[in-house]
Amino acid sequence: MTPTRSMRRYAAASVAAVVALGLAACSEEPDRDDDRIVVTPAGDGEQPLGDPVGDGTRASVEGYTMTDVVLPGPDRPGEVAFRIVDASGEPLKDYVPEQTKLLHAYVVRDDLGAFRHVHPELEDDGTWRGRVDLGTPGRWRVVAEFVPQGADRPLVLGATLRVPGAWDPAEVPVGDDAATADDGVVRVSLLGRSEAGRSGKLQMAVTDVDGEPLQLGSYLGATAHLTGFAVDSRGFVHVHPLGAPEVTDDGTVLTFHTTFSEPGDYRMFVQVRVDGLLHQVAVTAAVDPEA
Numbered sequence: 001m002t003p004t005r006s007m008r009r010y011a012a013a014s015v016a017a018v019v020a021l022g023l024a025a026c027s028e029e030p031d032r033d034d035d036r037i038v039v040t041p042a043g044d045g046e047q048p049l050g051d052p053v054g055d056g057t058r059a060s061v062e063g064y065t066m067t068d069v070v071l072p073g074p075d076r077p078g079e080v081a082f083r084i085v086d087a088s089g090e091p092l093k094d095y096v097p098e099q100t101k102l103l104h105a106y107v108v109r110d111d112l113g114a115f116r117h118v119h120p121e122l123e124d125d126g127t128w129r130g131r132v133d134l135g136t137p138g139r140w141r142v143v144a145e146f147v148p149q150g151a152d153r154p155l156v157l158g159a160t161l162r163v164p165g166a167w168d169p170a171e172v173p174v175g176d177d178a179a180t181a182d183d184g185v186v187r188v189s190l191l192g193r194s195e196a197g198r199s200g201k202l203q204m205a206v207t208d209v210d211g212e213p214l215q216l217g218s219y220l221g222a223t224a225h226l227t228g229f230a231v232d233s234r235g236f237v238h239v240h241p242l243g244a245p246e247v248t249d250d251g252t253v254l255t256f257h258t259t260f261s262e263p264g265d266y267r268m269f270v271q272v273r274v275d276g277l278l279h280q281v282a283v284t285a286a287v288d289p290e291a
Contacts, residue, residue, distance in 0.1 A: 051198070051259050056106075056143035056158035056229075056236030063087035066157040068127070069142050071107070074165050077133040080107060080118060082142060083126050084157065091126020094149035099220045103146040106236070107132055110139035110160070111169035112229055112267040115282065137165025143236050156236050172231045174265045178284035182209050186279040188270045191250060197290040200258040202226075202239065204283070206272055207251035214252050216245060217273035224254050224272045228285070231265040263289040 054061035065085050072078020082105075084092040095102040105128065107116040120130030134140060143158040179190040191203040206214055206224070216223045223245050228237035239256040246253045260266065266285045271278060 052145065052154040052156045052238065054156035054158075054236075055233070056141065056145075056156045057234060059157055059159045061155050061157055064092065064148065064155055064157065066142070066144055066159050069159045069161060071140055071142065071161050071163055072132065072134060074134050074137045074163050077131055079129055080105065080120065080132045080142060081127055081129045082144065082159070083128065084144065084146065085126070092148055093122070093126050095122075096147040096149055096151070098145070098147050098154060099222065099225075101220065103128060103144055104238075105130060106143040106145070106227060107134070108141050108143065108229060109134075109136065110141065110234070112172050112231065112234070113170040115227070115269045115280070117225070117227065117269075117271060117280075134163060136167055137163045138167040138169070139163075141234070145236075145238060154238075156238075158236065172265070172267055172284065174231065174284050174286075179286070181281050181283050183279055183281050185209065186214065186272060186274055186281055187211070187251075188281040188283050189250070190268075190283055190285055191253065194258055194260060194285055194287045195290055196260045196263045196287055198259050200260055200287075201242070202256045202258050202268075202285060203253060204256075204270065205248075205251035205253050206245075206270075211251065213247045214272075214274050216252060217276065219271060219273045219278065224256075224270060226256055226268055226270050228266045228268040230262065231267055231284070233262075235261075237266060258287075260287045263287050 059066045066082050067085055068083045070081040086092055101119055105118045105120050116132050118130040118132050120128040122128055139160055140163055141158050141160045145154055145156045147154045187207050187209050189205045194200050194202040208214055219225055222241050224241055226239050239258045242255045242257050264287055268283050268285050270281045
């Protein structure tokens with residue numbers, strides 16, 4: 001892809017891109033085009049963190065609870081807020097950074113038709129506050145992924161709120177056609193199927209809409225961020241990139257380490273940075289039983 005063609009495409013898609021980025025959130029992340037791949041890194045003398053506890057369908061896990069959850073209405077951007085409290089009811093204030101953040105918050109509509117990745121700020125009283133634009137009413141779940149100080153693995157909590165207004169839940173796209181999608185600028189295509197188990201892999205190709213490879217910038221210390229939800233249970237899945245992207249005939253190919261606990265369909269929200277802009281594309285991965 002030549003710079004001239006790229007400039008023409010971005011000019012033509014500028015309005016759509018601005019709208020999409022506003023909904024996707026996290027666009028405030030600085031454009032750091034380094035080559036770091038962060039997979040829950042361990043410090044000197046430390047062991048890597050284990051698999052997350054919880055799948056975001058419960059508000060309480062391992063003695064920690066998500067409480068005081070607030071979401072804005074559907075008509076304008078507003079505040080998402082919540083607290084994480086321990087078994088004694090005291091707010092958790094000490095966290096270990098993971099993928100450059102103390103806590104990752106995801107706001108997903110119950111039908112998996114809309115997804116927001118938010119990085120709220122921790123206040124002195126233990127409340128997390130951020131901005132989000134929902135855009136539609138419906139049942140929305142707030143999912144928090146974090147590592148308490150001293151813990152050996154991340155925790156994932158979730159709470160669901162009803163945002164008032166009429167809405168019609170959409171069917172989650174599944175099948176071969178749902179394995180490829182684009183936002184008008186960036187196209188994501190899953191390569192093959194994945195497998196349930198602790199040591200699975202998922203590959204995807206990232207291209208422009210003409211099928212040409214794209215150079216990916218850094219987002220949250222990696223070349224891509226991938227968040228998934230099981231279509232059947234709506235359980236949260238967070239996977240991590242393995243190694244650097246590889247440019248092949250399929251495009252810019254990314255490989256992710258997966259720990260799908262069950263076979264089935266998973267709605268995956270892929271976030272990549274291209275030419276300084278953050279793009280979000282949703283595809284559905286078919287996961288086979290463990291061999």
